[in-house]
Amino acid sequence: MTEDRNILEMKNIVKRFPGVQALKGVNLNVKYGEIHALLGENGAGKSTLVKCLIGIYQKTSGEILFEDECIDNYTTADALRLGISMIHQELSPIEHRSIMENIWLGREPKTKLGLVDHKKMYEMTKEVLKRIDLDEDPKTLMADLPVAKIQMIEIAKAISYDAKLIIMDEPTSALTNKEIEQLFIIMRKLKEEGKSIIYISHKLEEIFTICDTITVYRDGEYIGTERVSDIDTPTLIKMMVGRNVNELYPKVKCDIDDIKLEVNNLASEGAFKGVSFNVRKGEIFGVAGLVGSGRTELIETLFGLREKTYGQIKIDGKEVDIRNPQEAKGRKMALLTEDRRLNGIFPMLTVFQNITIANLSRYKNKFRLFNHKEAIRDVNEYIESIQIKTPSIYQRMENLSGGNQQKVLVARWLMTSPEILIMDEPTRGIDVGAKAEIYKLIGILAEQGKSVILVSSELPEVMGMSDRIMVMHEGRVAGILNNSKDLTQEEIMHYATGQIIEDKAEYM
Numbered sequence: 001m002t003e004d005r006n007i008l009e010m011k012n013i014v015k016r017f018p019g020v021q022a023l024k025g026v027n028l029n030v031k032y033g034e035i036h037a038l039l040g041e042n043g044a045g046k047s048t049l050v051k052c053l054i055g056i057y058q059k060t061s062g063e064i065l066f067e068d069e070c071i072d073n074y075t076t077a078d079a080l081r082l083g084i085s086m087i088h089q090e091l092s093p094i095e096h097r098s099i100m101e102n103i104w105l106g107r108e109p110k111t112k113l114g115l116v117d118h119k120k121m122y123e124m125t126k127e128v129l130k131r132i133d134l135d136e137d138p139k140t141l142m143a144d145l146p147v148a149k150i151q152m153i154e155i156a157k158a159i160s161y162d163a164k165l166i167i168m169d170e171p172t173s174a175l176t177n178k179e180i181e182q183l184f185i186i187m188r189k190l191k192e193e194g195k196s197i198i199y200i201s202h203k204l205e206e207i208f209t210i211c212d213t214i215t216v217y218r219d220g221e222y223i224g225t226e227r228v229s230d231i232d233t234p235t236l237i238k239m240m241v242g243r244n245v246n247e248l249y250p251k252v253k254c255d256i257d258d259i260k261l262e263v264n265n266l267a268s269e270g271a272f273k274g275v276s277f278n279v280r281k282g283e284i285f286g287v288a289g290l291v292g293s294g295r296t297e298l299i300e301t302l303f304g305l306r307e308k309t310y311g312q313i314k315i316d317g318k319e320v321d322i323r324n325p326q327e328a329k330g331r332k333m334a335l336l337t338e339d340r341r342l343n344g345i346f347p348m349l350t351v352f353q354n355i356t357i358a359n360l361s362r363y364k365n366k367f368r369l370f371n372h373k374e375a376i377r378d379v380n381e382y383i384e385s386i387q388i389k390t391p392s393i394y395q396r397m398e399n400l401s402g403g404n405q406q407k408v409l410v411a412r413w414l415m416t417s418p419e420i421l422i423m424d425e426p427t428r429g430i431d432v433g434a435k436a437e438i439y440k441l442i443g444i445l446a447e448q449g450k451s452v453i454l455v456s457s458e459l460p461e462v463m464g465m466s467d468r469i470m471v472m473h474e475g476r477v478a479g480i481l482n483n484s485k486d487l488t489q490e491e492i493m494h495y496a497t498g499q500i501i502e503d504k505a506e507y508m
Contacts, residue, residue, distance in 0.1 A: 003032040006065075007165055007196050008053075013062035015048050022048040025062070026222040028215055030165065035187060035197045037207045037228075040217040040240055041433045043389075043401050046200055049217070050167050054086045055079040067164070083164035087154045087171060093142040100125035100138035103157045128160045132186045148179040155186060166190070167198045172206060173428060176291040184210050202430060204233055216240055241433040249439050249464030256467065257281035259317070260451040261420055263302070266311030271297035272475035275311070279420070279451045284442060286466030286483070287455040290496050293472040295455050296338055299422050302453075303328045303335045315420070329358070331420075334413035336406075338424040338455075344409050347398035351390050354397050354408050355379050359415045382411035386441055403434025410441060421445060422453045427461065439465060459489045471495035478502065 008030040015023040023045050030036045038046045051057045053064065055076040064071050066082055074082075093102055100121050101108075109117040109124065125138035134152050142150060151171060158166045168187075172180045187197055187210060199211055207214060208228060216223040216239040223239050260281045267273035272294035279285040289295050300306040302313065304322040313320055315331055322328045328335070337344050346354055356363065356375050363371045379393050388407045390400055397405060406426065413421065423442070427435040442465060446452055456462045462469055463483060471478045471492055478495040479502040481487060494500045 003194070005032055006030065007032045007067060009063075009065040010049070010053065011063045011065075013049060013052060013064070014060045015045075015052055015057060016060045022220050023052070023059075024220045026217060026220070027225075029225070030196050030198060031213075032196055033191050033194045034213060035191055035199055035211045037199045037201065037211040037214045038217070039200075039207065039214055039236070040223075041401075041403075043219070044217040044240075045220040046217055047169070048220075050086065050169070050198065050200070053079070054084060054167065080161050080163075083162060084167070085158035085161050085163035085165070086167040086169065087151070087158060088169055093150055093153070095143035096141060098139045098141055099129075099136060099145075099153055102142055102153060103128065103160050124160075125156075128156050131159055132156055132189075133182075148175050151175065151179075151183070152186075155183075159190075163195070165196045165198065167200070169200045170202070171199075172201065172203065180206070202432065202435075204236065204432070207236075208233075218242055237432055249461075256283045257449065260315065261302075261453075262312075262314040262317075264312040264314070266298070266301065266313065267309040268297055268301045268306050269309045271301075271306070272472070273309070275472075275477055277470050277477065277480060279453060281419075281449045281451055282446050283467050284446050284452045284454055284465050286462040286469040287453060287472065288457075288459065288462050288469055288492055288496060289472035289478075291457070292474070293496065294475040295472055296424060297475075298472070299335065299424055299453065299455060303333060303422060305335075329416060332416075332418050333420045334416055334418035334422065336409055336413060336421070336423040336426055338428070345397045345405050348396060350394045350396055351383070351388070351400070351408055352376070352379050352393040355382060355411045355415060358412050362415070378415065379411075382414065386411060386414075387437060401430075401434070403430040403437070406430055406434070406438060407441075410438075414445075418450065420451045420453070422455070424455045425457065426454070427456075427458070435461075459492055463487065463489065463492070473498045473501065476501070 006029050008028065010028040012025045012027065013023050014021070014025055026045060026049060028049065038050070040046050048057065052059045055074050055078060058073060066084065071082065094105070103125055104121055109120040111117045122138050129136060129138070132152060132155055134156065136149065142153070145153070171183060175183065190197065201207060211228050213225060213227055214231065214236065215225045216236070218240060257280055259278045261279040263278065264276050266275045275298060287295050287298070297306060301308050302322070304324040304327055313322060320331055322331060325335070346357065356379065360370070363375045365371045376393065383390065383393065386407050388411065389404050397408065400408065427438050430438070442452055442454065454462060454465055466483050468480060469483055469492065470480045473496055478498065479500060481492070
């Protein structure tokens, strides 16, 4: 249970890098047995602060007290010995090693002869997995586990260090609602044991569900700390972005024109079947459904990433056969993928290279050489028009915030002049300010007459932006709903969970 004593005090923490001051004298106090949220837009300083805490960075100045002891100039190994552990957003398991080898890497129990005691390690692993209600064979290879289980193994690893303070960075970004509920049960159990958790997430509904206290940063500065019970969402958003976000979903009602895309009885074996819908010019067509409903597989089939089993796709009234992404691009289609890190960005390449990479042929001159001057002009125009924050077009993508990486991907596809733009989870893992900018951009694209398919697991997002919403359940269309002011999240969930299945979808 929460004690009225601090396990951690970070006072006036300053961190300077060459040419930039990332932290400007920020504070953080975390109590024993408390779940404490760190909030702020990308670039606010959250990651820098916890990296200073875990020993990845050394602070420039300031004071860190852990269990009333001043700690300074320490490494990540020292932090672990003290009882400070971190579960990173980017999971990096050793895939072809077992669960127990991953948990005890570098700390393997030894026999009297100095060999690894596999039997003891197996029993130790069973015990630590039991603490988080995970019934997995310790010998299972990490490569055979889904992302949610890998996330749980990371928690088990933190517990195995007997960590007193656990930092969780976006732990739910790849979890289903059911898995998130399980994670929250484990977090509450850890809290009951007196463990403290620093929780970093852009999902405000999670913060209000699981956290006790919130500390907000903006532009490397400390803004304030509030009890969750004493603050509401509008106030919290204002603290984070420095302005009122009265209209998070700036959807402009557009003139919805003729049918642009028509899908009839489409199927892909093992993923979905019998899917029919249409999307008009200037329309934002939402696609909702629980994980496993077939949403992503559907758009992969539309874009030629997945083979269709049967069915018909029409663009501008003409049937088309799209067998690969190159053919989809030739049909003026674009796809913003669900996982920008896995199959979107090229982190080691520059912003310039990431934007132009899907449209290199556009810049070949008559000698078939690349016209750098013209490409640089266009890239700079996109950076300015959709407000990508980067010091240079030659900045490496890995150095940009998540929101700006997402904008770069949007710029990449806009450069291909698409008429049908498919966006799969376009705001996953980005902060509320960057979300508003992405939403504004989606609205502008619809105003320009483009057809937008918006796939999202966040119901407020899909309801806030879409003209109509197609809800999928177990590979089928449960219903297509007009997005009126009377539509509720509960009604959509009835369709998504299969409680309501319409015999016939209604097309506008």
